[in-house]
Amino acid sequence: MGLPLSWQIVFNALLWLGDAGIYRHELVDGEVREVSCRSLDDCFEKGFMTPGMMLHRMWDQRIDAAMQKRKNTLSQANFSSLLVRQRQVRHVLRRMFRVVEDRPAPVTRLVRRYQDESRGVTVLMLLFESWRGEFVPAVVFVPLGLEMQLERRPAVLHLPGHLAGGLRDPDEQKLSLKLAQQGYVVMSFDPISQGERLQYGSKAFDLECRAAKQDPGTDGQMPPCKGDGPPCSEAHNHFGQQLWLLGLGAEELFVRDAQRALDILTDLPFVNASSIGVVGCSGGGTMTAYLGAVDDRVTAAVVACYFSTLGRELEEGTCNYDAEQIIWGMAKHGIDKPDLLRARAPKATAILLTSHDCFPIAGGREGFAEVETAFYAHGDAHNLYASEAAGFHEVTQTGLTAVQQFFEEQLGPHPSWLAPISDPTPLPCKMLWFGQEQLKAGFDGPAVQIPQLLRKLARPKRQALRWKRRGEAVGRGRRWLEALPKVSARTAKVQSYAIEKVSLGGEEPMMVAARTSYFSFGKEDWYILYTDTSCAVTLRLFETPGRPKEDVVVLIFGGATDVNRQLSKQEDLLLSQLQDHGFGAVAICGLCGFGDKFWRDGLWQFAPILLGETHTGFHASEVLHTMSWAFRQLRARQVVLIGYGGAIGAVVHAAVHAPSSDARRLGALVLLWPPSFEEVARAKRHKLPWQMQMHGVLNHYDLPDLLAAIPAKSAAPTLIVEPRGASRASLPRGYAWRMYSLAAKRLRRAGHGLRLLAGRRFSEMRRALEIAIFLKARVAHA
16 A cells, blocks of 8 residues: 555664563572563463463463454455455444434533633633533633634544543643644543543542642743542543443443544534544544444544554553453454454544554554455555554654644645644643532532442342342242353353363363472372463362361362462461361362462453453363362362352352262352452442453342352352452441342251351451351261
8 A cells, every 4th residue: 555655654763672572580599590481372381470371371362262263254255245344343343332323412511711822722621411410521622713714624532541631631732732733623531530530539549540730830830730649540440340240341431422522523613523533542542443433423533552453462462451441242253453443444544553562563563454455345445544653652753743644634734824833832731620619510410420320320230130039039930040050150151061070070181290298287289280271270288197088178269379389377277277177188279360469460351351251250160170170089079168359259150060969069168258249330449359350240140149049959058258348348247148148048948058257357267267167067077
């Protein structure tokens, strides 16, 4: 494809990082040695894999398999089938984003209007209503003198990235203000939980990033806004996890914001609604790709510092991903990032790539080549552009020039009447500051921010579950609980092979005996139980002398995967008390990826959502494999499951499928500090472990419901220790009992019981003692 000079690939002082990789330093015989590997597969071959890296590699392989299937389909497609795929992808994306068209412009209030002659713009500061009760700070930069001209100018919607200052940030004004000075009407606004658009109150400094004003300097100059608070992904992921539980997604809210802003922009009397551009970098690049894919009003789109491929990002990417960048089932439906631009063909589209971006440039090049074929299917690819420059996660000066020339080519040239610019600097913070009084004034009705919206969205789900529980309690319509084992396996994506294996037996996963140590009280064996090609459960089996064969084995899940670590104080006390109370076989089990302090965060933690799967389902399969190992290798007649932390969801989803024969059965179930998905979904603050994030679970059940759904033949005595609320605070005993009352009733009918230790916090010693006493009384030994 022939490109104008400004669009030719540009490299200025580019540093080649081809030999870079993942490094570690080891102390061997008193010497520090460097061990390096270039990829996750290379690390695996060289034996350098932390627990998190193993889980990362496993999900990477599954994403690769889904993307390879997609590539095979595309490689056999002709132009006609490419056009059909484009329509299909666009339809799927519109459904995923829940796009609504033909709405009137939202309620809007002008807060302030002023002219800045030195910068050549008229500034309109306004508030608009994105959803009922949520008011968004926005700014419109109008080229100075346009209001005196009898013409409609092209407009650009600028979507800010994940910067705390929001629309005020100098790096964001580098796009918005500069484009207005080129003659375009430019609108920008604060994304959710950024700038002045706070959702959790002014004191939530640990959760929300925000803009903060600074005092004038000694020279009297007004400074730009500074960023305050944690990374902006903190709040986005916080409410994103809650929306997933409800079967929704944060991307729906962000796309809605962008569409409402576009409604306002196209409704302005001095804007040519048929000539609209959209631009954004990083998180703004994400939203630009989303909006451009589903909204026909976007004439030209520039996606900066976002475009790549899922495979490259999982293997090489280092970006801090947000929940709105994760679309449930995206990879499952065979959709990759290039499809977001494919959906736009043949409309004008440009991507900006930088050499050292956390979104790999190699993925950007591969994706561009793929999108190019989609444009050629329409006859020509002259509307598809790419610019590369040396730089990091930013819009470089080269990129800025490319953006300006792209919009000049696609939206029209600069007008002749533009006012001269004497001050090229960004607008200072004070001149774009709304203030709390303005944000709260001028609209009818109460504010409906994210916490209130979540409670509103969760209410019908909770009501539906409440009616189902009441029906079960009075003996009506028991099909709901009877169906939950299958429904939960389908929702969490528990492996059917693991379910069959624990009940019927089958080929054992590969197991490696790593070490045996003998002590005065018995012995400790280390095992590595491979449950996937790159994932494994670590087992530390403590056996006391004289343990009867075919006895009870206690499996404890929730600790770190590292096999050579020191036991936590809680694990140590629990092990000691269990052995003192006659349990001769206790295994401390580390599920794949748990407890890794070195390798965490990144796209891989969200990979199951992209595949329409869950960490919970995968780890539940690991729990079932471990139970099968205990039954077959240790000849256990009963297995006791103890779960805490991020493993609780996996343990409960596995317990539903426990075998029920006399030779293999669940001896007891103990849950320490179990949360409730209902409580998490409606809470203002929560601490849900990332291993337990699920999509759409509250359309079907909550965790206490799964305890009630354990079949009567498989049911076992159950102990719930200190059930927690969303923020991990202990629940009052009465409230907790109501939560587990249906499970208690069902277990009682099955001849077992449910004991609830709630209402106060127990010491670690008391907690371990209570668990051991409960198991001693309820579990029959051989």
